[in-house]
Amino acid sequence: MSVLESRNPARPGEVVWCGEEAGEAEIVSALCAARAALPAWSALGVEGRRPFLERWRDAVLASADELARLITAESGKTLSESRLEVKSVADKVAISLDAALLARTNDFTVDAGAGRTGRCSFRPHGVMAVIGPFNFPAHLPNGHIVPALAMGNTIVFKPSEKCPGVGAQFSRLAAAAGLPDGVFTVLQGGAAVASRLVSGDEVDGVLFTGSWPVGRSIMHANLDRPGRMLALEMGGSNAAIVCGDAHLRQAVLECVRASFATTGQRCTCTRRIIVSESVAGGFIPAFCKATSTLLVGPGDDESAGPVFMGPLISKRARDSALRFQAERVRAGAALLVRGSAMDRDGWFMTPSVIQVPRFALETDEEVFGPVAQLAIARDDDDAVAQANATDFGLAASIFTGDEARFRRLAPRVRAGCVNWNTGTAGASSKLPFGGLGRSGNHRPAAAFASDYCAFPVAQMEVSGDEAAVPAGVLWDDGWLAG
Numbered sequence: 001m002s003v004l005e006s007r008n009p010a011r012p013g014e015v016v017w018c019g020e021e022a023g024e025a026e027i028v029s030a031l032c033a034a035r036a037a038l039p040a041w042s043a044l045g046v047e048g049r050r051p052f053l054e055r056w057r058d059a060v061l062a063s064a065d066e067l068a069r070l071i072t073a074e075s076g077k078t079l080s081e082s083r084l085e086v087k088s089v090a091d092k093v094a095i096s097l098d099a100a101l102l103a104r105t106n107d108f109t110v111d112a113g114a115g116r117t118g119r120c121s122f123r124p125h126g127v128m129a130v131i132g133p134f135n136f137p138a139h140l141p142n143g144h145i146v147p148a149l150a151m152g153n154t155i156v157f158k159p160s161e162k163c164p165g166v167g168a169q170f171s172r173l174a175a176a177a178g179l180p181d182g183v184f185t186v187l188q189g190g191a192a193v194a195s196r197l198v199s200g201d202e203v204d205g206v207l208f209t210g211s212w213p214v215g216r217s218i219m220h221a222n223l224d225r226p227g228r229m230l231a232l233e234m235g236g237s238n239a240a241i242v243c244g245d246a247h248l249r250q251a252v253l254e255c256v257r258a259s260f261a262t263t264g265q266r267c268t269c270t271r272r273i274i275v276s277e278s279v280a281g282g283f284i285p286a287f288c289k290a291t292s293t294l295l296v297g298p299g300d301d302e303s304a305g306p307v308f309m310g311p312l313i314s315k316r317a318r319d320s321a322l323r324f325q326a327e328r329v330r331a332g333a334a335l336l337v338r339g340s341a342m343d344r345d346g347w348f349m350t351p352s353v354i355q356v357p358r359f360a361l362e363t364d365e366e367v368f369g370p371v372a373q374l375a376i377a378r379d380d381d382d383a384v385a386q387a388n389a390t391d392f393g394l395a396a397s398i399f400t401g402d403e404a405r406f407r408r409l410a411p412r413v414r415a416g417c418v419n420w421n422t423g424t425a426g427a428s429s430k431l432p433f434g435g436l437g438r439s440g441n442h443r444p445a446a447a448f449a450s451d452y453c454a455f456p457v458a459q460m461e462v463s464g465d466e467a468a469v470p471a472g473v474l475w476d477d478g479w480l481a482g
Contacts, residue, residue: 004188006164009076009311010298010346016073017165021189024196030185031202034127034154037182042124042152049150050097052177056146057093059176060086067138067169069300074163075134076310076347077262078299085139088429092139092146095429101447105151105454114468117461122454124152125229126204129197131218133209134313135265137163138170143429144207144231145170145184147449153205154183158197161190162313198222205229205453209267212366212392212438219441231443231452233267233434235366236394238424239359239387240270241409243380244278246399250421252286255372258397258423260294260351263309264321264370267439268395268417268425271367272359273374274383280376284355288336291351291372296342311347312369318347321369325352328373332357339371359386366392380405384412393436395424416444 005018022030041049060067064086071082095101105122112118128148132141137160148155159167167186174184187193194214198206199221205228208218215234222228240258242251258270275283299310312318318341329335339352351370356363359375377383387396396415398406406420416435417427427433427446434444443452469475 004161004164004190006074006162008073008346009313010300010348012315012346014073016070017168019164019168019188022187022193027187027193027196028202030156030187031127031200033182034156034185035182035202037180038124038126038154041154041180041183044152046097046102046150046152049152052179053093053097053146053150055177056173056179057090059173060090062176063169063173064090067166070165070169071138071163072299072310074165075137076299076313077135078307078310079302080306081262082299085136088139089142092142092429095447096146096150096450101450102150105450112460115462115464115466117463119459119461121457121459122151123457124148124454126153127202128153128155128205128207128453129203130155130157131194131198131206131208131210132157132159132163132167134160134162135262135267136209137166140209140233141170143445143449144209148205148207148453149179149184151450151453153453155185156197156203157184157186158189158194159186161188164188195221203228205231207231207452209233211235211368215438215441229443229452229455230441231445231449232441233443233445234394234439235368235392236267236269236424236435236439237271237364237366237390237392238268238395238397238415239272239274239390239413240397240424241377241383241387241399241413242273242275242279242283243383243398243400243402243405244276245401245405246276246279246283247401247421248279248282248286251399252283252290254397254399254421254423255287256290256294258425259372260291260309260370261425263312264351265313265317265368266425268427270397270424271371271373272387272390273372274359274377274386275374276383277376277378284336284374287372287374288353291337291353294351296348296350298346309351309370312349313347315347317369318349321349321352321367321371324365324367324369325354325371328354328356331363333373336374359389361389361391364390364392380409384409388412388414391437392439394439395419395427395435397422397424416440
């Protein structure tokens with residue numbers, strides 16, 4: 001087995017967690033245990049599983065500060081954001097067990113005519129592989145884990161290799177919740193372990209959050225398994241439209257927040273801002289000025305005031321963001337706020353703002369870092385066309401003071417989440433969450449996660465023995481006498 005370790009991106013010399021990567025024997029053992037545990041776990045029913053999930057929530061709350069500090073140490077995000085992430089992990093249990101959400105997967109019956117009763121029941125898929133990301137190493141995998149467990153599935157979880165300590169903490173949560181052996185297992189490792197899980201024959205579903213290239217590889221590995229459930233939440237090249245009648249203070253502040261939250265390392269971060277030419281003279285300078293004031297530093301150090309941006313997850317990630325900025329400038333973009341690597345320990349960079357002549361499909365590219373792009377639109381039609389000039393379709397925002405205008409434009413923007421006067425980054429767990437195109441495969445998570453964690457089975461039922469003799473068939477009841 002090879003050694004796996006995580007390092008603090010704010011202080012790369014600091015090892016946060018160290019352990020062994022799972023080998024083939026450990027992988028097979030975990031998958032066999034998950035299969036063996038499945039019948040008893042699924043037979044409990046939702047109400048029988050409820051106490052385990054409530055104890056999971058209680059364990060999260062009991063270790064909230066420890067978990068938040070671990071998230072910050074491994075991912076680099078600010079401690080205030082990590083604390084909100086931990087809260088969302090605990091809150092997910094109540095949301096997943098809410099009667100209104102569970103109603104969509106409750107059995108129901110209908111009159112099917114001719115003395116038949118039609119029944120629809122829901123069954124768990126089976127053994128689910130959950131592949132987690134680094135940017136929300138607790139919240140996003142938990143968004144799959146809790147609904148999957150609630151629906152009666154068993155889980156093998158591979159956390160991000162950049163945040164293995166958070167994954168190890170999930171093992172302790174499972175133990176504290178008293179989950180039976182095999183119901184929830186953590187396997188540490190990198191791409192090789194993930195590939196083994198998603199391409200082997202032992203799992204019934206893959207619940208993934210991450211990038212489009214990795215999501216594509218998961219789909220490719222399962223082309224010959226049409227029955228395997230894949231729920232893929234991937235990236236975004238998210239657009240914000242600022243109309244001529246927008247409240248500029250609201251638009252600027254929300255676009256700054258959504259562009260640079262989590263150091264630009266959210267799939268919902270605003271990547272592209274399309275500004276009406278009538279307000280560009282007010283919006284763009286204010287956006288650049290506010291961007292230049294963002295406090296960047298270690299997420300766990302608030303001695304100089306509340307930090308807005310921590311480091312990027314790695315040197316590679318920072319180099320990629322800086323390279324994207326340089327390539328756009330070489331292609332003719334104007335550099336309004338230069339993003340630069342900071343002269344300090346850790347993978348810090350200052351935020352970047354660039355203005356491009358126009359957003360076009362052929363030049364669209366997702367950048368996972370603190371780089372915001374601006375373009376100007378002639379009118380609403382032009383703004384919508386530029387917003388849709390992407391193969392992604394996760395989130396979008398429309399800033400306008402006219403609700404009727406928003407209602408008119410929103411259906412024309414191709415995205416799974418379309419917000420009015422609030423930024424693209426940030427979603428409600430009480431709503432569905434997912435995207436189109438390279439952002440997702442029509443398996444929205446959050447409030448709709450339970451829907452992809454169970455499948456419907458249609459049953460036609462007859463309780464009696466009054467079958468009619470079909471036309472063209474001769475029958476005599478006496479034939480049954482022997």
